[in-house]
Amino acid sequence: MTETDLGRGRKLAMYRRMLLCRMFEERVYYMFLEGRLPGTVHQSAGQEASAVGVCSALAEGDVVTSTHRPHSHAIARGLPVNSLMAELFAKTTGCCHGKGGSMHLGDLALGMLPAIAIVGGGIPLATGQALAFQYLRKENIVACFFGDGAANIGTFHEAINMGAIWNLPVIYVCENNRYGASTAVEKVMKVKHVADRAAAYGIPGETIDGNDVEGVYGAMSRAGERARAGAGPTLLELETYRISGHSRSDPGRYRPQDEVAAWRQRDPIESYEKTLIAEGHLRSEDAGQIKASVEEELDEAVKYAEGSPDPAKEECLTDVFA
Amino acid sequence: MSLPDAQTCKTEASARNKMTMVEALREALREEMRRDERVILIGEDIGVEGGFGGAFTVTLGLAEEFGHRRVMDTPISEAAIAGVSAGAAVGGLRPVADVQYGDFLFIAMDQLANQAAKLRYMSGGKISVPMVMRAPVGATTRGAQHGQSLEGFFMHVPGLKVACPSNPYDGKGLLKTAIRDDNPVIFFEHKLLYGSKGARKEAGGIEVLGYVPEEEYLIPFGQAKIVRPGRDVTIVANLLMVHRSVAAAAILAETGIEAEVIDIRTLVPFDWDTVTESARRTRKLLIVEEDNLTGGWGAEVAARVGEFCFGYLDAPVRRVAAPDTPVPFAPVMERFYIPSVESISAIARELVSSY
Numbered sequence: 073m074t075e076t077d078l079g080r081g082r083k084l085a086m087y088r089r090m091l092l093c094r095m096f097e098e099r100v101y102y103m104f105l106e107g108r109l110p111g112t113v114h115q116s117a118g119q120e121a122s123a124v125g126v127c128s129a130l131a132e133g134d135v136v137t138s139t140h141r142p143h144s145h146a147i148a149r150g151l152p153v154n155s156l157m158a159e160l161f162a163k164t165t166g167c168c169h170g171k172g173g174s175m176h177l178g179d180l181a182l183g184m185l186p187a188i189a190i191v192g193g194g195i196p197l198a199t200g201q202a203l204a205f206q207y208l209r210k211e212n213i214v215a216c217f218f219g220d221g222a223a224n225i226g227t228f229h230e231a232i233n234m235g236a237i238w239n240l241p242v243i244y245v246c247e248n249n250r251y252g253a254s255t256a257v258e259k260v261m262k263v264k265h266v267a268d269r270a271a272a273y274g275i276p277g278e279t280i281d282g283n284d285v286e287g288v289y290g291a292m293s294r295a296g297e298r299a300r301a302g303a304g305p306t307l308l309e310l311e312t313y314r315i316s317g318h319s320r321s322d323p324g325r326y327r328p329q330d331e332v333a334a335w336r337q338r339d340p341i342e343s344y345e346k347t348l349i350a351e352g353h354l355r356s357e358d359a360g361q362i363k364a365s366v367e368e369e370l371d372e373a374v375k376y377a378e379g380s381p382d383p384a385k386e387e388c389l390t391d392v393f394a
Numbered sequence: 395m396s397l398p399d400a401q402t403c404k405t406e407a408s409a410r411n412k413m414t415m416v417e418a419l420r421e422a423l424r425e426e427m428r429r430d431e432r433v434i435l436i437g438e439d440i441g442v443e444g445g446f447g448g449a450f451t452v453t454l455g456l457a458e459e460f461g462h463r464r465v466m467d468t469p470i471s472e473a474a475i476a477g478v479s480a481g482a483a484v485g486g487l488r489p490v491a492d493v494q495y496g497d498f499l500f501i502a503m504d505q506l507a508n509q510a511a512k513l514r515y516m517s518g519g520k521i522s523v524p525m526v527m528r529a530p531v532g533a534t535t536r537g538a539q540h541g542q543s544l545e546g547f548f549m550h551v552p553g554l555k556v557a558c559p560s561n562p563y564d565g566k567g568l569l570k571t572a573i574r575d576d577n578p579v580i581f582f583e584h585k586l587l588y589g590s591k592g593a594r595k596e597a598g599g600i601e602v603l604g605y606v607p608e609e610e611y612l613i614p615f616g617q618a619k620i621v622r623p624g625r626d627v628t629i630v631a632n633l634l635m636v637h638r639s640v641a642a643a644a645i646l647a648e649t650g651i652e653a654e655v656i657d658i659r660t661l662v663p664f665d666w667d668t669v670t671e672s673a674r675r676t677r678k679l680l681i682v683e684e685d686n687l688t689g690g691w692g693a694e695v696a697a698r699v700g701e702f703c704f705g706y707l708d709a710p711v712r713r714v715a716a717p718d719t720p721v722p723f724a725p726v727m728e729r730f731y732i733p734s735v736e737s738i739s740a741i742a743r744e745l746v747s748s749y
Contacts, residue, residue, distance in 0.1 A: 135485075167518075168516060168518040168520070170518070171516060171517075171519075172516045172517065176516040178517065179517075180484065180520060181520065185484065185513075186513060186516045188509065190509070193505070193508060194509075195477070196473060196477020196478050196480070196481060196509075197478075197481035198481060199474065199477070199478050200477060200478035200480055200481020200483070200484070200485065200489075201481040201482065202481075203481070203487070204481070204482045204484075204485025204486050204487050207434065207482070207487060208487075226473060227473050227477065227504075230471035230474035231471075231474045231477065233469060233474075234468065234469060234471060234474045237469070238466075390519065391514055391515050391518060392514070393514070393553065393577050394514060394524075
């Protein structure tokens with residue numbers, strides 16, 4: 073379904089934001105291959121509509137929690153690309169001063185808890201943050217991202233149940249990209265949809281096309297409105313697909329080629345571009361310009377990151393305790 | 395550094411009366427909840443009307459005063475209790491979480507060791523996690539899954555503070571400090587020291603009542619207390635083992651051996667100054683813990699004292715601890731398993747007379 077309350081400006085902003093997610097990760101991936109970045113990366117190419125659709129429905133002060141695959145969530149939430157890139161380069165100017173890295177991107181002051189890289193580990197934290205919002209009588213909500221893999225770990229059950237009984241303002245956003253690392257979701261889950269499990273907690277559950285950014289935005293807006301009104305959590309399942317492998321070293325041979333090809337046909341950015349052109353909001357030359365401006369922003373970010381100082385090695389000893 | 399004796403005496407002189415650990419902890423919670431609206435309690439069976447105020451009655455009556463908005467009964471979900479508390483702490487509250495037995499903390503281990511302990515570090519120091527996780531420990535003839543001592547596990551995790559009071563005065567003062575601390579604190583309480591059933595036989599008939607002054611006080615973390623001065627051997631202990639060590643010291647004194655007993659009070663931060671100063675002075679160190687011998691907190695103390703005080707010691711550092719088995723059930727086995735006044739005094743005597 074498509075929301076109609078989005079004006080041209082919002083639509084183009086979502087389009088650009090998705091491009092920024094995709095092109096950021098492409099850049100990062102090549103720089104990893106070139107050996108310019110330490111560590112590893114978990115890419116989310118193909119899942120941008122979910123990140124951007126959800127985060128576009130958030131207000132100032134709302135909080136996102138994320139996973140080991142957080143790049144697009146951080147960009148969608150609006151964290152400065154410079155600070156994200158610098159974090160991947162392990163620089164002091166990174167959003168976590170070089171102590172987090174790819175899997176812990178975040179900046180709470182800007183609405184994103186450092187990403188939690190233990191599968192399912194962020195679900196209780198998101199629920200607790202929502203408890204704080206409710207207790208402090210704020211109208212904010214939490215968007216708790218996790219993957220289909222997390223739907224089978226104990227914290228999913230414990231935390232969603234607790235969020236449900238206390239009517240907490242948290243939206244549990246399952247990005248079902250069909251694989252937990254290399255394991256297909258059908259092998260590890262008997263129910264068809266993760267959202268079917270919402271019934272077990274007495275909360276609404278909805279499975280939607282996670283590659284339709286406006287559809288995601290609409291579903292998240294409705295769930296958010298409900299949560300802000302004190303009516304409690306929703307379990308949103310966004311069906312999507314990661315076009316890339318699980319992590320840097322994964323060629324993805326466990327996935328049938330025709331499946332990958334079919335999902336490539338449903339690329340959320342390309343399809344949204346077509347929609348915007350069809351709706352008359354975008355001309356293809358505008359699209360080229362937008363992409364060029366994203367490239368420029370990323371050039372700038374890489375320059376900023378590379379030019380930033382490394383942390384002093386002794387800084388590893390600080391920030392253990394407040 | 396230990397608190398000066400004079401201060402303790404003054405405190406006792408002005409005390410209104412004696413109370414149990416349970417009462418002292420409850421008073422700490424009540425005072426902190428009155429003082430700071432952000433302090434909330436989260437746990438199982440802690441505020442149910444007609445219930446028992448948590449497994450050991452510590453929160454009894456608090457729901458009546460503060461309501462269920464602040465005394466939140468949870469499902470049996472220890473991982474979520476820990477993680478929701480950590481998330482709420484990040485969000486600006488100061489939760490005091492509660493599990494019925496410390497053994498259940500293993501269910502919550504990811505949330506404590508990976509989340510609460512590391513969020514500050516991973517964020518580059520941008521956020522803090524001011525939460526307290528209260529956990530009863532110690533063997534009380536409940537067998538292998540309701541009687542463990544877990545201080546060593548948590549002492550090993552950077553980012554967690556660990557408190558382990560041995561008496562009502564310390565319990566109250568340390569809990570109030572824990573609640574005001576901006577870091578996650580694991581707060582261990584020994585079941586035989588609660589005092590809810592009077593001086594229990596398993597505890598060796600120890601005095602469970604203690605002076606708690608009427609005026610407010612806090613006890614800083616990282617300050618051990620010399621509970622009995624002595625010149626011949628230093629005994630370092632925590633929780634119930636402080637009481638057994640003091641009793642052992644009394645027996646040793648009958649034969650002219652003066653043991654110095656140090657109640658470590660918090661394991662993180664650890665008061666190395668007091669322990670190393672004492673070990674250098676007595677030249678002999680005995681560590682007493684209820685935890686399993688291997689990899690317990692006593693091993694860390696032995697290693698550090700060996701490193702820092704090597705030239706001062708007249709004897710090897712010794713430990714009295716539980717053997718490396720699960721906690722047994724049969725009372726006869728449990729009594730053998732847990733360090734006793736006899737085993738402590740025997741090893742201390744050996745240390746003094748053999749070197």
